[in-house]
Amino acid sequence: MTRARNDYGDDLSLAHVLADAADGISMARFRALDLRVESKPDLTPVTDADKAVEESIRSSLSRARPRDSVLGEEFGESESAVWRGNRQWIVDPIDGTANFVRGVPVWATLIALFAGGQPVVGLVSAPALGRRWWAATGHGAYAGRNVTHASKIRVSGVSRLADASFCYSSLGGWEQRGKLDGMLSLMRHSWRSRAYGDFYGYMLLAEGALDTMVEPELSLWDVAALIPIVTEAGGTFTDLTGAPAPGNGSAVATNGALHADVLDALGDA
Known part of the structure; x- marks a missing residue:
């Protein structure tokens, strides 16, 4: 065959x-x-x-x-x-x-x-x-x-930021991009926020242990392996414009239900 x-x-x-x-x-x-x-x-x-x-x-x-x-x-x-x-x-x-x-x-x-x-x-x-x-x-x-x-593994079913665990790598890159206020707003409106960084936040997202993971700047090798894992687990993975990743070197990964909320706060659209 x-x-x-x-x-x-x-x-x-x-x-x-x-x-x-x-x-x-x-x-x-x-x-x-x-x-x-x-x-x-x-x-x-x-x-x-x-x-x-x-x-x-x-x-x-x-x-x-x-x-x-x-x-x-x-x-x-x-x-x-x-x-x-x-x-x-x-x-x-x-x-x-x-x-x-x-x-x-x-x-x-x-x-x-x-x-x-x-x-x-x-x-x-x-x-x-x-x-x-x-x-x-x-x-x-x-x-x-x-x-x-x-x-x-499967992403979570959390549908409200108030119930979501929000993950990021660091705040410095968001400040340089002029989006620190949006980051802080997301952190305040989420149930909890943690900075696990690198690959780990995306894998916890794919497992349903957290609900969003964002980074302002990435190289192709940083993100290429993460995309199939997140999307096959039922999540959504785009850049900050909402275009399919790897896009412009940024990353917004969510369980899907929260994606629009995160892009509204941080997106470049």
Whole structure:
């Protein structure tokens, strides 16, 4: 039988294999006394673990998917394949490098596949938390320690800001964007607000543990793997204009019922 054109189950299985190898590399360097840390031109940290994880994923993809291109945070776009809007893997080897450097266990490897310009596979592996999240278009969203110890996840049914748990990464970026008043208003009108940051807020949203997650500025590798997980869990993921993410580098992710309220407060429409 010919595999359906939009069946990305094999790609999702490959993403798990890639993540297994990545977890072994990153955990061996987590809290290592000889961890090497440098500053990139944008002054964000990068470690030898970031580079080793991305190199491992790229090497495996070159063998398993030689016709696909790869875009990674540390090494840019692969030269071995020219992406023409068909298939491209997007990799953030360690999302939350600052946490990784300081010994905080909230960091993860993010692996995504874009097909035809759309995110169709997403996997987030947080080995220091002992947890992984994944989704593929039409396959639903799941979370657990691994494939054999996992359950399907779903966003919450909260429909009022007064009952909602509102999540964000930090306030500085919103102030620079001139939207601090909108952020503070959302925080005041929500049941509670917390700043979990990076991938973690989006995964808690997909699990139904909180109801909104917003960030003013993101790179493609920061968000690519998160979109399929949130949307397959029943959520809505756009940029600040309300256009489908990844859009203009901002992110508004909600359980769907609260999306209009959040865009009204923060949106660029």
